[in-house]
Amino acid sequence: MPATPADVRSVALALPEASERPAWDMACLRVRDKIFASMPPDESWVAIRLAEGENTALATARPGVFSVPHHYRNSTMVVVALDAVDRDELAELLTEAWRLRAPARLRAAFDGAEAEG
Structure with missing residues (x-):
C-alpha cells in the first residue's frame, strides 16, 4: 500500500522534538529547527x-x-514519490533523516528508548 502525506506526518512528528513549520510554501518537518x-x-x-x-x-x-531534481543537486535531499513507496520504507528514511539532524543527546536518548522498547 502506498504511503500518504498523513503517513509522513504521523511518522515524522512521532520522533522526539519533531515539529512542522512551513517555509518556501513547503510543509517542513524539523528537529530543533533543523x-x-x-x-x-x-x-x-x-x-x-x-x-x-x-x-x-x-x-x-x-x-x-x-x-x-536539479534544485537539489548540491544537497543530500532525495525526492520520494509517495504513491511509489510503502509506509515502512518511508518510516525508515524519515527516521534516518531525523537522526542526521537531531543533536547527539537527543539521538542517544532515542536510541536508549528504542533499545528498551
Whole structure:
C-alpha cells in the first residue's frame, strides 16, 4: 500500500522534538529547527535529507521511487514519490533523516528508548 502525506506526518512528528513549520510554501518537518524533510503544497512527494551520496544511489537504483531534481543537486535531499513507496520504507528514511539532524543527546536518548522498547 502506498504511503500518504498523513503517513509522513504521523511518522515524522512521532520522533522526539519533531515539529512542522512551513517555509518556501513547503510543509517542513524539523528537529530543533533543523529541517529533515519537506512536502510541497500538493503533498504528492516528500523530500528527505539523507547521508552524503545516499540520495543519488537511491535515485539511480530505483528511479520510479526516488529522484534528485536539479534544485537539489548540491544537497543530500532525495525526492520520494509517495504513491511509489510503502509506509515502512518511508518510516525508515524519515527516521534516518531525523537522526542526521537531531543533536547527539537527543539521538542517544532515542536510541536508549528504542533499545528498551
